[in-house]
Amino acid sequence: NAGVTQTPKFRVLKTGQSMTLLCAQDMNHEYMYWYRQDPGMGLRLIHYSVGEGTTAKGEVPDGYNVSRLKKQNFLLGLESAAPSQTSVYFCASSWEFTYNEQFFGPGTRLTVL
Amino acid sequence: AQSVSQHNHHVILSEAASLELGCNYSYGGTVNLFWYVQYPGQHLQLLLKYFSGDPLVKGIKGFEAEFIKSKFSFNLRKPSVQWSDTAEYFCAVIPYNTNAGKSTFGDGTTLTVKP
Numbered sequence: 733n734a735g736v737t738q739t740p741k742f743r744v745l746k747t748g749q750s751m752t753l754l755c756a757q758d759m760n761h762e763y764m765y766w767y768r769q770d771p772g773m774g775l776r777l778i779h780y781s782v783g784e785g786t787t788a789k790g791e792v793p794d795g796y797n798v799s800r801l802k803k804q805n806f807l808l809g810l811e812s813a814a815p816s817q818t819s820v821y822f823c824a825s826s827w828e829f830t831y832n833e834q835f836f837g838p839g840t841r842l843t844v845l
Numbered sequence: 846a847q848s849v850s851q852h853n854h855h856v857i858l859s860e861a862a863s864l865e866l867g868c869n870y871s872y873g874g875t876v877n878l879f880w881y882v883q884y885p886g887q888h889l890q891l892l893l894k895y896f897s898g899d900p901l902v903k904g905i906k907g908f909e910a911e912f913i914k915s916k917f918s919f920n921l922r923k924p925s926v927q928w929s930d931t932a933e934y935f936c937a938v939i940p941y942n943t944n945a946g947k948s949t950f951g952d953g954t955t956l957t958v959k960p
Contacts, residue, residue, distance in 0.1 A: 773952060774935060774951055775889075775950040829939060836881075836890070
């Protein structure tokens with residue numbers, strides 16, 4: 733099993749450009765999450781999904797959109813990138829959220845110039 | 846809203862030294878607690894977790910953590926660290942009876958172990 737995979741691993745954008753980050757999991761997990769990791773701020777939840785076709789806002793959702801059309805995929809979109817969105821983005825998945833650990837992907841390092 | 850505080854941002858130890866990383870949370874209700882580790886260049890993985898029962902929980906690679914309810918703390922310990930323990934460590938709190946958006950991670954503690 734590949735676990736949680738993320739595409740791409742690195743990306744450089746110019747301000748105002750758009751892009752989509754893809755997260756895929758092969759563990760049949762219901763829950764999926766997108767986090768951003770910034771120095772000194774730890775992991776902050778952007779959006780999450782509790783099942784196929786559902787999405788919900790996390791702690792820092794502004795500037796991002798998500799979709800979960802298939803159970804195994806969770807897409808994170810930036811419609812108009814800003815330098816403040818320079819970060820490392822992690823996707824995670826879990827069976828459920830209270831008792832089960834989250835499995836993380838390798839991360840996507842995004843730089844917005 | 847709950848919060849998680851990891852007081853030590855960067856800890857530097859020599860091999861064989863003992864380790865204790867602090868984690869305090871603020872939330873009035875029942876919580877589940879986790880410690881994750883991120884080795885250089887790798888993704889986060891679970892070290893250990895506490896749900897209920899014995900407040901002293903053991904995880905992988907010789908790590909353990911103690912839940913002290915009265916202090917709202919879940920400190921991570923290891924009696925003797927190795928160079929391979931160099932990593933960033935995150936404490937996470939998930940309250941009961943909430944939604945998945947309430948997962949809260951601490952800011953992380955970077956551990957550097959000198960050989």
